[in-house]
Amino acid sequence: MNAIDISSWQKGIDLASVFAxxxxxxxxxxxxxxxxxxxxxxxxxxxxxxQNNKLFGFYHFLSGGDANGEAEYFYSVVQPYIGKxxxxxxxxxxxxxxxxxxxxxxxxxFYQLSGVxxxxxxxxxxxxxxxxxxDHPLWIAQYADMEVVNGxxxxxxxxxxxxxxxxxxxxxxxxxxxxxxxxxxxxLNKVYLTPEEWQKMANGEKPAPPPSIYKPVDPVxxxxxxxxxxxxxxxxIMALREAGYDPTEVQKKINALYVIGAKVKSAIGAETQYINxxxxxxxx
Numbered sequence: 001m002n003a004i005d006i007s008s009w010q011k012g013i014d015l016a017s018v019f020a021x022x023x024x025x026x027x028x029x030x031x032x033x034x035x036x037x038x039x040x041x042x043x044x045x046x047x048x049x050x051q052n053n054k055l056f057g058f059y060h061f062l063s064g065g066d067a068n069g070e071a072e073y074f075y076s077v078v079q080p081y082i083g084k085x086x087x088x089x090x091x092x093x094x095x096x097x098x099x100x101x102x103x104x105x106x107x108x109x110f111y112q113l114s115g116v117x118x119x120x121x122x123x124x125x126x127x128x129x130x131x132x133x134x135d136h137p138l139w140i141a142q143y144a145d146m147e148v149v150n151g152x153x154x155x156x157x158x159x160x161x162x163x164x165x166x167x168x169x170x171x172x173x174x175x176x177x178x179x180x181x182x183x184x185x186x187x188l189n190k191v192y193l194t195p196e197e198w199q200k201m202a203n204g205e206k207p208a209p210p211p212s213i214y215k216p217v218d219p220v221x222x223x224x225x226x227x228x229x230x231x232x233x234x235x236x237i238m239a240l241r242e243a244g245y246d247p248t249e250v251q252k253k254i255n256a257l258y259v260i261g262a263k264v265k266s267a268i269g270a271e272t273q274y275i276n277x278x279x280x281x282x283x284x
Contacts, residue, residue: 017181034063059088116204
């Protein structure tokens with residue numbers, strides 16, 4: 001099969017026209033980057049692809065920040081499309097400096113959230129250092145040169161080993177492709193799968209729940225959060241995780257305290273002043 005991968009650089013692309021005028025089978029769209037960026041074109045493209053029953057994937061550009069945080073953000077955006085398209089971890093740029101263990105942490109966490117294993121996208125030169133990730137589908141980037149490529153190639157140039165993988169399922173062979181129906185440059189890819197195999201890869205399977213890797217949430221950490229010692233928003237999430245606590249579990253307990261507090265306040269009504277006096281005495 002033939003595929004293109006697109007990001008906001010291709011804003012305004014008419015997918016209907018590109019499909020109509022070329023032997024295009026699959027579109028992979030950039031969804032997210034880091035823990036904040038959402039491609040503004042992502043959801044409109046997903047709507048069109050799903051409504052027109054096209055094969056698709058979606059990728060997260062890894063920024064090299066908090067691995068679990070990036071996995072959670074990616075999942076929060078692409079959750080409606082899990083089981084319909086293939087998720088991809090785009091391993092390049094700053095993320096390369098984090099190494100394979102960091103990439104594995106991201107992929108493992110996304111798998112536990114979604115039940116689907118990410119395809120890994122990377123250059124051929126990076127593959128040999130990813131020994132712990134061979135249970136994930138591989139998508140390599142390897143170009144013969146930077147010359148313009150008009151139309152999809154049947155047999156793209158390739159050279160070198162993909163060990164420790166035995167094979168790869170997708171090959172990005174140019175970043176300077178041209179297709180009818182679009183005037184700009186496109187990444188062109190060869191997909192070594194049938195449509196049925198692509199969909200099977202998208203479906204994945206549900207993993208067993210992982211053992212907890214976090215410390216129990218005790219009253220001390222709850223008090224510290226309420227006192228602002230862990231900050232707010234994303235800062236709090238990162239700080240709690242670094243301290244060994246599950247931010248979601250901490251928030252659940254805080255929410256429960258607020259519910260209890262609201263019920264107590266409603267029950268005691270005008271007697272609040274007497275309760276406060278009792279608390280004051282108890283602290284003395």
